[in-house]
Amino acid sequence: MDKIAVKLSPRVTTGKKTRFLRRSGVTPCHLFGHNLASESLQAATSELERVIAVAGTTRLVALEAGGKKTRMAFVREIQRTPVGGDLLHVDFYQVNMDEPIKAEIPLHLTGEAPALKTKGRILVHPMGHIEVESLPAKLPATISVNLSTLETLDDAIHVRDLVVDPAVTILTDGDQLVAKVSEISVKAEEAEVVAPTAEGAPAGTEAAASAEGAEAKKE
DSSP: OOOOEEEEEEOOOOGGGHHHHHHTTEEEEEEEETTEEEEEEEEEHHHHHHHHHHHTTTSOEEEEETTOOOEEEEEEEEEEOTTTOOEEEEEEEEOOTTSOEEEEEEEEEESOOGGGGSTTEEEEOOOSEEEEEEOGGGOOSOEEEEGGGOOSTTOEEEGGGOOOOTTOEEOSOTTSEEEEEEEOOOOOOOOOOOOBOTTSSBTTHHHHHHHHHHHHHHO
16 A cells, blocks of 8 residues: 655644635644644645545554654544635644554445345445554555345344454444345325214314305305
8 A cells, every 4th residue: 555645844823824824725734642742733735635535534644744753643633614625724643653543444335235136125334434443554444345245135244244454453343233235114104084073973074064054044
């Protein structure tokens, strides 16, 4: 897997003045981590967008900042404008490559479920992520879910069925459902029932009879 790297530089502009950085194509960043003091940094917005697109929040990024030794980190938080989605701020979390970390890893559906070929069926996949623990270098970017094993309505894929590197420990409960094929349930509409009157006649009969009586008197 290719190395993902980004160059950052120390940042002295803070507070409301950071808007001038953004106008010049630079985005403010923060670097923090276990037993580390937070550092204010900045990087070219175009470079950060590239890194975010490739690394997401589950792939290690090599940070090259101010001539210091390259540090390995994950993108921890991304802030964007509500309108337009322009990049406002990025937080990086530096990791110790020798210490296990926990992370939420997205599930990637692959293959085609044979059970879906029958009309009136739907794929149910309630989980989008699972929690795992491993050394940073072993952390997977995604975990594949092979749907081709779903041949009948009785088949199901649970967390315990997922295949990961032996160096990765799955923390999510193994009994949780990942995917299965179910029949589409169509709920029949209940027929409207006319409430009976005290005498047992359908509601509205008494009123109709009164109206007919009134018409007879007029005649």
